[in-house]
Amino acid sequence: MGPMTAPFTISGTVIKGNQLGRKLGYPTANLDLPDAGQFHHLTGVYAATVELESAIFPGMANIGFRPTLEKPSFTVEVNIFDFNEDIYGQNISIRFLERIRDELRFNSLDELVRQMEKDEVECRGFFHFP
Numbered sequence: 107m108g109p110m111t112a113p114f115t116i117s118g119t120v121i122k123g124n125q126l127g128r129k130l131g132y133p134t135a136n137l138d139l140p141d142a143g144q145f146h147h148l149t150g151v152y153a154a155t156v157e158l159e160s161a162i163f164p165g166m167a168n169i170g171f172r173p174t175l176e177k178p179s180f181t182v183e184v185n186i187f188d189f190n191e192d193i194y195g196q197n198i199s200i201r202f203l204e205r206i207r208d209e210l211r212f213n214s215l216d217e218l219v220r221q222m223e224k225d226e227v228e229c230r231g232f233f234h235f236p
């Protein structure tokens with residue numbers, strides 16, 4: 107198969123991740139993906155929308171191995187802008203609209219957060235969502 111290009115959609119049930127995102131200031135909804143291997147080639151950071159219970163929200167998503175973490179693991183996850191609800195157990199669809207960068211290994215969580223702040227600015231810009 108040739109290179110896959112955005113946009114594409116991945117759906118699944120929201121499960122609890124490491125709960126680290128909350129501490130970092132960027133809580134994420136992590137998808138339960140029994141066959142995650144099929145998404146490995148899509149690794150990267152994206153501007154994305156999230157559909158849940160027939161409402162659609164803008165956000166930013168990561169598909170990747172999370173090399174910065176002490177225990178890296180492959181996940182598909184999304185931070186929804188200005189959203190603070192418990193959606194564990196809900197079925198959501200993430201639509202990956204624009205790939206903004208490669209996933210990177212940072213030397214500290216502080217550096218990762220500084221990059222995520224830039225990602226947020228870029229993705230909000232993509233949506234014209236101040």
Ligand SMILES: Cc1cc2nc3c(=O)[nH]c(=O)nc-3n(C[C@H](O)[C@H](O)[C@H](O)COP(=O)(O)O)c2cc1C
Pocket residue numbers: 122123124125126127128130132133134135136151152166167168171172173174175183184185208209210211212218222225
């Ligand atoms: C927009 C965005 C960009 C991310 N970029 C990276 C990255 O470049 N490198 C990395 O190791 N993890 C990256 N992550 C994953 C974070 O490490 C992860 O969200 C955080 O550890 C919280 O995970 P948890 O929900 O399992 O607690 C990114 C996550 C998001 C939402």
